Amino acid sequence: MSVVSNHHSNGNGNSTVYDTNGNDEIKKEVKDEPMASDSEVPFGELMKRDKKEKKQKKRKAESGSDEDDYKPEKRKSSAKNGKKKDVGSDSEDDYKPEKKKSKKNNKKKAQESSEDDDEESEGDVSEEDVKPQKRKSKGAEKSKPSTSKKDAGGKKEPPKKKVKKEEDIEDIWEWWKEEKKPAGVKWNSLQHCGPLFAPPYIPLPSHVHFKYGGEKMKLTLETEEIAQFYAGVLDHEYSTKEAFNKNFMKDWRKVMTVEERERIHDLKKCDFRAIDAYQKEQREIRKAMTKEEKLKIKEEKEAEVKIYGIAIIDGHRQKVANFRIEPPGVFRGRGGHPKMGLIKKRIMPEDVIINCGKDTEIPKPPPGHKWKEVRHDNTVTWLCSWTESVLGQNKYIMLNPSSKIKGEKDFEKYETARRLKKKIGGIRERYTDDFKSKEMRVRQRATALYFIDKLALRAGNEKDVDEAADTVGCCSLRVEHIKLFDSAKLNEDDKKEKEFVVEFDFLGKDSIRYFNRVSVEKRVYKNLKIFMEGKAPSDDLFDRLDTATLNDHLRSLMDGLTVKVFRTYNASITLQEQLIKLTNPKDNVAAKILSYNRANRQVAILCNHQRAVSKGFDESMQKLEQKIKDKKKEVKEAEAALKSARGAEKEKAQKKYDRLKEQLKKLKISRTDKDENKQIALGTSKLNYIDPRITVAWCKKFEVPLEKVFTKTHREKFRWAIDMTNSSDEEYVF
DNA sequence: TAACAGACTTGCGTTTAGGGCG
């Protein structure tokens, strides 16, 4: 896959189709049509009821139609239990869709005969590095070229003070110049101060009342605290959702006293408005605080960071990411989360597990409390953990992305993507070949992989329907999520050709809609047709595939290869290609940055990174337009002034004119950027998908100051990349 | 060996702070 060639749309109208391989726009208006196959399949024998079935059943119930006379093949459990792959019984002719495959049941499929692995195993680790890493002295670190470099560009260096402070926080550890630890060992020594707990609940003042059925009611502290949570969400549309309110009420009533529970039954009769008003008032008061008061708060926060924000790991001071334990509150899932509105309980020291070095000081729990457990597990990277009360999932306090432990992993991620670059040709050949495999599961695997590669889809693990919103990724796509269109198009020689178009429309991670129409290879199209045959809309498209199987296969192709590596690889290679295409060396810095952002934007589009169009967007766009208009006027005036000016005046006028002209240019660029960015979010791809070495190399090559594209946080996280990508004439690294 | 638990990355919306502007 070369350039970003697909087109995602957030809207619901028709959209332009782009040919992925050739980039030629086909522009085909395809309108929504009913599914070709509308029939649904009854469940055959129901063996063990699993989540998958539950899910599908539920969906069918919702969607209504649910019958058909198709007899599903014996469940794959039989195939699976019957030992290895059911070769032969899986040919195209006798392919029968798996009924609701129980993903969980049929996880382990026979392993593909793997092609020879020729990759260099990375991460070969030498023996223990018991020797204590030497701390970089502050003086030494200051003189490091890599660090001083970035500051050099800034005009007004925030003097000493700031620099000093940063040294206090974290020391610079050039781990990428050191040997790695043995596999599995994450640290040798680890010391930290534990978590910072949420501030205690502050009761409402006596004049602020909760009312029930129009009457004032004094609540117990616990009940009142939760009432405050709801008051805080009053303006939000959450509070209009039935599930939210039902869940909230259910959990709220749990903490009520008997008397309260007796009385408070109906959320509609609850009046939180006074509490809401009080909260808003408090916010205003905070905002209106004097400078001194604000400074004091800031200093207190900084003091907390100094204590809890640092861990000492193998002798190095490293930033901790999220040392504040999440305060209690109401759970707000995204999309149609079934558990929205439930209460997240307050986390106490007794809930918290501490992980630290054996020989270091154990963090002290708050007075009168004790930890749930203290352990010394150096095979994991977390410092503290607890179980969150809504979903029962573990939460962790971990290190900041600037730390060695995170950085090294990130570096490895991009190294894996680079290795994929070398193998991608062969892998594509392989899956293209597999499009026509006799084994249907191989075909499904190949077809899914094609989408993962071409469209950067996520893997799509199985999800529990009761615990999460209904979202999917590639492997969990259902028939209802795609539509097939075939139509004729004219090629250059005016010859009629078949065009095969697939439309995707589903909710992905965070319930963000993925909508895209792409033209695909004929084989893929035909395969999809087969996979959809005789299935209900709520059946799995790839009924003989799951993420574990797919990843097993990928690992057989390349060491460390998983589905998500494709996303990383395609994001990075896309940025690089777009940069090559879009950068004009003659441009000024602002224009180059626009090019960078445009390249970045292609990546974001590929990965479907969206953001809600903010309410103020149009308004602020208009403001910008006005600014541009005003500036134009100024330029004109300056131009006139320039013409009439003489002598010394002339030079001055010229300067003014040039300056204004430049400002106008800048404004126009920012308008373009802003507009193109309306609903696309660049941040995620920049932070998580694009190999930072590409950006660093580009900045050096085109003399764009790195801080124009990388924030301070980026530069801290990607210190390794900044240091590694050295020579200014180095070719792109990817 | 399927299911579950655990660990860690990714991603969006919200909050905050600092850079540009009058």
Add this chain to the structure above:
DNA sequence: CGCCCTAAACGCAAGTCTGTTA
């Protein structure tokens, strides 16, 4: 110099993938 508004930081939900268990 202060204000305002946006970009950056933060918070935490929701993914991926691996390791463990029954």
